[in-house]
Amino acid sequence: MFKKLLTFFMLIFIIIGLAVGIYFSVFSADGTQEEAKIDAIFGSIQTKTVEVSEFFTYGKCFNFSGKLAGIAKDNFESAKLYLTDGNGFEKSYSLDGKIEEGNLMLSTTTQINTGLILDDLATGEYIVLVRLKMNNSINPKFYSLSNDSEYGDIEYFTITKEDINRKIKINFKNKTYNDQEYAYLSLDVTEEHKPEDIFDIVLDAGHGGKDTGEKIGSDTEADIALSYAKLLKERLQAQGLQVKLTRDDENTNTYTSTNMYDENGRITSACRSKAKYMLSFHINNGNKGLKGLEIYAPCKSDLTFAQSIANKIVTYTNLEYSNNHSFKKGEGVYVRNFTKSVIDEYTNTAHKKGYEPYNITLDTPYLYTIREVGGIATNAYVDGRNTSYAANSYYRSNQGIECYQIEMGYLKNDLEIIKNEMDQVVTAISEAILENL
Numbered sequence: 001m002f003k004k005l006l007t008f009f010m011l012i013f014i015i016i017g018l019a020v021g022i023y024f025s026v027f028s029a030d031g032t033q034e035e036a037k038i039d040a041i042f043g044s045i046q047t048k049t050v051e052v053s054e055f056f057t058y059g060k061c062f063n064f065s066g067k068l069a070g071i072a073k074d075n076f077e078s079a080k081l082y083l084t085d086g087n088g089f090e091k092s093y094s095l096d097g098k099i100e101e102g103n104l105m106l107s108t109t110t111q112i113n114t115g116l117i118l119d120d121l122a123t124g125e126y127i128v129l130v131r132l133k134m135n136n137s138i139n140p141k142f143y144s145l146s147n148d149s150e151y152g153d154i155e156y157f158t159i160t161k162e163d164i165n166r167k168i169k170i171n172f173k174n175k176t177y178n179d180q181e182y183a184y185l186s187l188d189v190t191e192e193h194k195p196e197d198i199f200d201i202v203l204d205a206g207h208g209g210k211d212t213g214e215k216i217g218s219d220t221e222a223d224i225a226l227s228y229a230k231l232l233k234e235r236l237q238a239q240g241l242q243v244k245l246t247r248d249d250e251n252t253n254t255y256t257s258t259n260m261y262d263e264n265g266r267i268t269s270a271c272r273s274k275a276k277y278m279l280s281f282h283i284n285n286g287n288k289g290l291k292g293l294e295i296y297a298p299c300k301s302d303l304t305f306a307q308s309i310a311n312k313i314v315t316y317t318n319l320e321y322s323n324n325h326s327f328k329k330g331e332g333v334y335v336r337n338f339t340k341s342v343i344d345e346y347t348n349t350a351h352k353k354g355y356e357p358y359n360i361t362l363d364t365p366y367l368y369t370i371r372e373v374g375g376i377a378t379n380a381y382v383d384g385r386n387t388s389y390a391a392n393s394y395y396r397s398n399q400g401i402e403c404y405q406i407e408m409g410y411l412k413n414d415l416e417i418i419k420n421e422m423d424q425v426v427t428a429i430s431e432a433i434l435e436n437l
Contacts, residue, residue: 037086041127042177044142049183050106050130051148055170057156058377059276059402061115062170062187065107068130068143073099075135081108081116082131082142083187085124092131106130112377113301113402118168119158119437121189128185146183147172151398157194159276159437160242167192199244199273201236201433202401204266204280204369205229208247208255214285214411219419221411225281226252228408228422232279235430241437244273260368261382261390267372270401271394278403279429280369283418284410291413292322293332296405298370298378299363305436306333306404312428317421319409336366355385367405374400 048068055064081093093116096107109115116128130143153171169188174181194200205226207213213221226247233243246266247255260267270278284294293313297306310332313319321332329335338346343360350357364379365371372380375397384391408418408425418425 049146056398058400063108063115068104071104077133080131126187144184165194202278203229204246206282294407316428
């Protein structure tokens, strides 16, 4: 009996010893791994930082602009955006750089819907660096990023796929390493379900309420656009996406031509959703010779998604690419910015009404649905100085929605196709969206 008890207690001690050994070995390994990670990142970067003047998300992309002081023009060769987790993951992205008055001015892209695609990141913490190649050095230099902008942290949720989301916290931090203080930009990715008030896609049915839009007989642009938005929502939700309508059967009667920036207006509700994409449905009017489909895209953007929507609709339906040549960038794809004459007209109106003119440029999108949900990425400007409208609470937001306005055709020449081939049009748009996500 005694021998059995002795054997039992010896086994217990052995098991406890093994458990303690494993615990401390794992703890030590984790500590060593964390130290190696810190050394890999902060042991190779310069103490001087890239001062970020602007950073934003637009659609699924992250972009920034900033400056690195004290760089000689004849010494600068090239720059890359460099992403690392310190544990072996490394990826570089294009970075534009030019010297101005001794400063290297940097920006990630000239196209706001390209850059660092956030939805591609797996869980973990990533550090954003600038990799600089100088003419007088064989080895590149690495610089971290510090926040010299008016903006704080961004909380980004990835597109829903198989009922799974990841939350990405984009924030600037500080780290003491070898008695030196470093500022840096962190992308902290965790797996987390999207809150109920956060959406993947917003669908906007143009006009509404007393604002019927274009009209022939009993057919109104507002009613047809709403039918399209509701059907597309149904299709996308069946694919697991979280979709919001800016107006539906319950609130459509409250819409006017001036309340889009009110608390529950279409722009405010869209921006509040933090969606990645927005499609706004409309029907054109025009002279009797115009017909066909027009997809209006944001300026300074890659037009691949817009072209995909246009191509699929034309393939699946009897709609044709529009024969309108104004603002045309591709078959069925258009980009409409403010022109000088329209800017002058807006300036004159501001002076007559007694408010300071908006800062509108030739790179400012003319269509407010595209412009005002994009925040700083699309030069949104409605700040309330024109009292005909409320202020857009999100006009200075650095979380922008990538928006496209779909003019489904012209009322005089395309109405029957628009009404009778709704299912085919929605199928085409749904496929284009799913292929782009």
